[in-house]
Amino acid sequence: xxxxxxxxxxxxxxxxxxxxxxxxxxxxxxxxxxxxxxxxxxxxxxxxxxxxxxxxxxxxxxxxxxxxxxxxxxxxxxxxxxxxxxxxxxxxxxxxxxxxxxxxxxxxxxxxxxxxxxxxxxxxxxxxxxxxxxxxxxxxxxxxxxxxxxxxxxxxxxxxxxxxxxxxxxxxxxxxxxxxxxxxxxxxxxxxxxxxxxxxxxxxxxxxxxxxxxxxxxxxxxxxxxxxxxxxxxxxxxxxxxxxxxxxxxxxxxxxxxxxxxxxxxxxxxxxxxxxxxxxxxxxxxxxxxxxxxxxxxxxxxxxxxxxxxxxxxxxxxxxxxxxxxxxxxxxxxxxxxxxxxxxxxxxx
Ligand code: NAD
Numbered sequence: 246x247x248x249x250x251x252x253x254x255x256x257x258x259x260x261x262x263x264x265x266x267x268x269x270x271x272x273x274x275x276x277x278x279x280x281x282x283x284x285x286x287x288x289x290x291x292x293x294x295x296x297x298x299x300x301x302x303x304x305x306x307x308x309x310x311x312x313x314x315x316x317x318x319x320x321x322x323x324x325x326x327x328x329x330x331x332x333x334x335x336x337x338x339x340x341x342x343x344x345x346x347x348x349x350x351x352x353x354x355x356x357x358x359x360x361x362x363x364x365x366x367x368x369x370x371x372x373x374x375x376x377x378x379x380x381x382x383x384x385x386x387x388x389x390x391x392x393x394x395x396x397x398x399x400x401x402x403x404x405x406x407x408x409x410x411x412x413x414x415x416x417x418x419x420x421x422x423x424x425x426x427x428x429x430x431x432x433x434x435x436x437x438x439x440x441x442x443x444x445x446x447x448x449x450x451x452x453x454x455x456x457x458x459x460x461x462x463x464x465x466x467x468x469x470x471x472x473x474x475x476x477x478x479x480x481x482x483x484x485x486x487x488x489x490x491x492x493x494x495x496x497x498x499x500x501x502x503x504x505x506x507x508x509x510x511x512x513x514x515x516x517x518x519x520x521x522x523x524x525x526x527x528x529x530x531x532x533x534x535x536x537x538x539x540x541x542x543x544x545x546x547x548x549x550x551x552x553x554x555x556x557x558x559x560x561x562x563x564x565x566x567x568x569x570x571x572x573x574x575x576x577x578x579x580x581x582x583x584x585x586x587x588x589x590x591x592x593x594x
Contacts, residue, residue: 254578274404298505314550368401383449390455391415391424414444466491501549
């Protein structure tokens with residue numbers, strides 16, 4: 246049966262396989278550096294974006310979230326889950342897919358797998374924030390939590406902040422072994438550690454990226470010296486935190502979008518008016534970032550829709566004139582827009 250639709254009804258779809266080909270062709274570190282620049286440019290256009298805390302559906306074992314935003318020209322959303330128990334069942338903690346649409350017509354212009362892209366954008370955002378807040382000349386980072394996100398974090402900090410050595414710790418030594426193997430193959434200096442304390446020796450940047458659905462205390466006060474930058478990734482959901490309140494009290498805290506971070510970030514443990522600085526203001530030079538050598542800065546990362554919007558836009562641009570996508574037939578688009586029913590009538594009748 247011949248269907249009636251025009252060429253423009255096809256939507257480019259980037260599968261996991263094609264995302265791998267795209268990232269390999271660009272190089273993961275170049276990809277994250279370029280994406281960091283796109284995210285920064287979008288954060289500098291902050292007032293243009295629709296902003297809302299993401300829409301979350303919680304269960305006892307995890308969360309499923311929708312993350313929409315628009316700059317008035319393009320609209321994007323991501324579907325993402327967070328299920329810390331999944332790895333024990335051989336599944337990912339975090340999976341995602343996303344869509345970009347044209348605001349003028351409402352038609353989708355990209356559908357893409359986003360599990361890898363989420364790891365790349367999370368790491369690009371972390372390192373971008375590190376470029377603004379980390380102590381100058383930092384060359385060593387502690388990486389606590391050596392799961393799916395961890396190599397991306399380490400490589401983004403190498404590409405964007407000049408980190409040369411990473412000190413790894415995970416409560417599961419098999420995760421550290423995996424991470425060390427992957428990073429050594431990428432040419433990083435890697436030190437595997439037996440405790441979180443050991444991983445922080447000599448590290449001016451401390452990244453926490455663990456997954457556990459509880460008020461965890463990966464970092465407590467006596468573990469942290471002055472003058473460090475904490476990149477806190479894993480506390481991103483109500484009832485799921487990593488950083489003890491005494492560290493939050495000693496730190497200057499930087500966030501993506503306060504209404505979402507106050508619900509989901511480590512600062513959910515603090516009073517509703519606990520002071521935070523918005524990163525878009527730091528990026529625009531309208532708020533101070535690091536102001537002194539002894540200051541503890543902390544990025545209370547939860548992941549915000551604008552970062553995914555930037556990632557979708559970047560991928561959409563990158564796949565032009567490539568074969569890193571397939572055309573997906575996902576829009577009914579009859580030649581006569583009012584003759585939708587006519588599409589059901591077999592041709593020739
Ligand atoms: P993962 O399950 O693959 O890895 C998590 C690792 O943490 C595991 O190896 C686990 O053994 C380790 N871990 C758990 N408890 C620990 C503890 N007490 N001490 C040391 N290690 C511990 O998960 P992932 O995909 O790497 O994600 C990590 C976290 O980052 C998740 O909580 C996820 O929700 C979060 N995340 C945040 C963002 C963001 O934008 N902020 C984006 C993606 C993922």
